[in-house]
Amino acid sequence: MANKIRWGIVGTGGIAHKFAQGLGVLEDAELTAVSSRTKESAEKFASEFNVPNRHIGSDELACDKDVDVVYIATPNPMHKDDTTNCLMGGKAVLCEKPFAMNSKEVMQMITCAKEKNLFLMEAMWTYFFPGIKKVCQLVSDGAIGEVRLIQANFCLRSKWNPQGRVLNPQLGGGALLDVGIYNIALAQIIYGAEPERISSMAHIGETGVDEQGSMIFGYKGGAMAVLTCAVQTETAFEAAIYGTDGYIKLPHMFFQPDRIIVKSGQQQEKEIKFERLGNGYSYEAQEVMRCLRDGEVECPAMPLETSIAFMRTMDRVRQQWGLVYPMDAV
Ligand SMILES: NC(=O)c1ccc[n+]([C@@H]2O[C@H](COP(=O)([O-])OP(=O)(O)OC[C@H]3O[C@@H](n4cnc5c(N)ncnc54)[C@H](OP(=O)(O)O)[C@@H]3O)[C@@H](O)[C@H]2O)c1
Structure with missing residues (x-):
């Protein structure tokens, strides 16, 4: 090389x-x-x-x-x-x-x-941000106790373009695959598992894709994730992780956080800010290059099993919605 x-x-x-x-x-x-x-x-x-x-x-x-x-x-x-x-x-x-x-x-x-x-x-790319790594560390150190609930919203209002990739079923459009995947990724990062149970609802718009969707995931022991995604309705891109002894909020762009708010036990809320390398895409590229130099064919932080888990979860959600793409038939 x-x-x-x-x-x-x-x-x-x-x-x-x-x-x-x-x-x-x-x-x-x-x-x-x-x-x-x-x-x-x-x-x-x-x-x-x-x-x-x-x-x-x-x-x-x-x-x-x-x-x-x-x-x-x-x-x-x-x-x-x-x-x-x-x-x-x-x-x-x-x-x-x-x-x-x-x-x-x-x-x-x-x-x-x-x-x-x-x-x-x-x-x-979410997996490689220092802010996300810090969240994982705090959770595994027990800073907020046992995680019981995750809330995440990734809802945006894209320009109305039925031919474009966001709304066109022929181009794999829809909120779940475009932005809902980030909510699912956050839940997967924190719980380290696929949901045992899924309840969900979507609005399928006139182009035939999910313009917005809500999902409730249930995990072992009753932990939950409440997730919303949309491509025609804008919300704040915020998330929160609630434990038995505190919480972590990701108040802005949770999928690429530059700050988090932590409340641990009886302590006051604490804000932690993070520097950013380049525009943020540099982190995942750096990790790919490290893997290649070390002769690794899979990234330990983002293994293929995790990609399978994301997709299996999205397949289950789509099945509940009756959302079928032309490519599913092949
Ligand atoms: N990680 C992130 O933050 C992030 C953000 C946005 C998007 N994405 C993902 O990146 C992918 C591309 O998104 P984008 O926003 O870059 O889309 P985009 O602006 O529409 O660009 C897609 C490009 O793909 C090529 N292409 C090949 N076949 C095409 C076809 N049939 N129709 C349209 N374009 C076609 C085109 O390049 P040529 O004309 O040169 O062939 C086009 O410019 C999607 O999978 C999306 O989910 C990731």
Whole structure:
């Protein structure tokens, strides 16, 4: 492996831009290639980020000898094929959340990575923030006693665009896969388990996807998580973790926190603030590069079993809603 880890990016949309900016602050990372559906878009992205190699499609990028690891930044239904194309070309892969459309696709991606003995990880960037690591440490140190309840809201109002990836079922739209996954990730981080019981409700809008949804998860011993997600209704992006002896609040952007509020036992509330490396996407990229340098094919902090758990939970929720995507039939 070269001194610098050489990245390729598939897709040139919103998150591809942010991730490229995130890579820009890492001295040991180099963005060497980009692929797009069109030559024009690849050229435009490449000139913006000074990327030497431009490709049409992930299968072409997969053959690029100047690339060690590929970041998949396409809409949800393209994740499986873009990921497997790159794995088949011998590349390590970091694929955006949600990992795929359903558990079947996730298992196909994982099987491919295992057969090729290559690194694969879901880009659930939340796991790598110092604020989240601190929350985990506080919980495991018993600072708030036994966790009994998690509340999390990730509800936004996106621009009305039935053709765009957020509302279009053909592009895997809907609140659960887009933002609800962050609520599920927070509950999974804290409880370390999938819910035993799920009660949920959604409003399926005129485009055929969930515009908003509410979920109540039940865990062993009666612990719960109450989670809401939306793409046409905005709330504060806040979360709280309540224990038998205190609580931790994540009052702002809980999925990428820059501060938390802790109340432990009889002590006063305490605010803890966190620095941020780059735009926050740098943390997950750093961890991927550490894994590659250490020869690890799975990230211990974000293992594939966790991605399976996210998707299995979302499949169960969708089943309650009767929300079926065209890709589920394949
Ligand atoms: N981790 C995070 O914070 C975060 C934030 C936002 C989104 N995401 C995830 O990142 C992925 C992409 O989201 P985004 O917001 O970047 O979407 P976007 O702005 O629509 O960009 C997606 C890109 O994918 C490519 N693409 C390939 N096939 C496409 C198709 N049939 N229709 C539209 N675009 C297609 C396009 O690039 P070319 O035209 O160059 O082919 C497009 O620019 C999603 O899975 C989303 O869940 C993650």
